[in-house]
Each structure stands twice: as C-alpha cells, then as structure tokens.
Amino acid sequence: METEKPKLNIPKPGFAKAFDVLTVALFAACLVYLLLHWNRLPDQIPAHFGANGEVDRWGSKFELFILPAIAIFLWIGLWVLEKYPHLYNYINLRPDNVEIQYRYGMVFMNVTKNMSTLLMVFIMWQLTDIALERTESLNMPIFIGILAVLFISIGYYFYRMMKL
Structure with a gap:
C-alpha cells in the first residue's frame, strides 16, 4: 500500500484476552510465591545457568527482582504494540488483506x-x-518447551503473514 496504512478498530480475540488474564494471574502468583519465601531465601541465589541447566553463577537474592522488572517492561511494551497494528512493518499489505494482516x-x-x-x-x-x-x-x-512455543509461534505468524 503506497498510502498511509489505515487505522482499523480490530477487536481483541477472546482467546487473547483469556491468555492475558492467565499470564497476569501466573505472574502475580509467582511474585506472591517469591515474596512469601523471601525471608527463607539465602543471601546467594542462582543467577545464571549453563546449557545443561546447572547453576554456573550465583548472585544476590535481590537479583530476583530483575526478572519481574524485565517481564513488566516487555509485557507493557508489547501490550502497547498490540493495540496499534497499523504501526507494524508489513511485507505485502494490500487493501484486500489489511484487516487480516492487522x-x-x-x-x-x-x-x-x-x-x-x-x-x-x-x-x-x-x-x-x-x-x-x-x-x-x-x-x-x-525451559526449552517454553522457548520452542515462543519461537514456533513467531515462525508460524510470520509464515501466515507472508502467505497472505
């Protein structure tokens, strides 16, 4: 499309809303789990793992707050992007496929x-x-299963968008 991409009001699918609720609930539960066990945690906790899953670096238990910060930053950033699909770069966006691409x-x-x-x-x-x-x-x-689902889904949606 040579002109500016149209801004369409695409409703969020029900499964996407449910996935958001599930993820936020699991994130909150994990934070509660961490806080409930905080006083029992040793001063040094695992901070990095080798390819075999074994701990290869230990760090301060306060490093545990880096992961929730990264998760919140990612979630909010991608949530904002999710709301504005007209801002994405599309390879083959045309008037006949703009809605499905979005x-x-x-x-x-x-x-x-x-x-x-x-x-x-x-x-x-x-x-x-x-x-x-x-x-x-x-x-x-x-761990590998979660990464596989993440990367397979990225590949799947890229393939679907290219196919359009």
Missing part, C-alpha cells in the same frame, strides 16, 4: 507478549526453588 499482527504480539512473560515466570519460580533447595537445576525440558 488481526494476525495483534495475535502475534499477544502470543509473544504472554509467552515472554511466562518464560520469566518460569525462571523466577525455578530460581526460587533452587535457592530453597527444592530442586537442583533448571528444568531444561520445560
């Missing part, structure tokens, strides 16, 4: 936003459990 773009941002946040929730939960000696290492199958 819809795919919104869903893409929603999935990316929520999966990124869920990844942070998982890591916060795992760091807390390792510090409390409830587990010994990062659960790599779940």
Whole structure:
C-alpha cells in the first residue's frame, strides 16, 4: 500500500484476552510465591545457568527482582504494540488483506507478549526453588518447551503473514 496504512478498530480475540488474564494471574502468583519465601531465601541465589541447566553463577537474592522488572517492561511494551497494528512493518499489505494482516499482527504480539512473560515466570519460580533447595537445576525440558512455543509461534505468524 503506497498510502498511509489505515487505522482499523480490530477487536481483541477472546482467546487473547483469556491468555492475558492467565499470564497476569501466573505472574502475580509467582511474585506472591517469591515474596512469601523471601525471608527463607539465602543471601546467594542462582543467577545464571549453563546449557545443561546447572547453576554456573550465583548472585544476590535481590537479583530476583530483575526478572519481574524485565517481564513488566516487555509485557507493557508489547501490550502497547498490540493495540496499534497499523504501526507494524508489513511485507505485502494490500487493501484486500489489511484487516487480516492487522488481526494476525495483534495475535502475534499477544502470543509473544504472554509467552515472554511466562518464560520469566518460569525462571523466577525455578530460581526460587533452587535457592530453597527444592530442586537442583533448571528444568531444561520445560525451559526449552517454553522457548520452542515462543519461537514456533513467531515462525508460524510470520509464515501466515507472508502467505497472505
């Protein structure tokens, strides 16, 4: 489209709203979990993991607040982008496919936003459990599974948008 991209009012799909609620609820639950166990956490907690899931750096327990800060920053930033699909760069935007492209773009941002946040929730939960000696290492199958869902969904939406 050579002219300015139209601004359309695309309603958010119900599953995207439900995904937002689920993600925010899990994020809040993880923060509550962290705060409930705060006084029992040792001064040094896992801060980094090797490819095998084993802790390879320890840091201050206050570093646990970096992950929620990153999650909040990502969630808000992608939430704003989700609301304005006309601002995205599209490869093959045409008058006959603009609405579906915007819809795919919104869903893409929603999935990316929520999966990124869920990844942070998982890591916060795992760091807390390792510090409390409830587990010994990062659960790599779940970690890789979350990353796989994130990257597969990115690839899927990119493919769908290209196909249009």
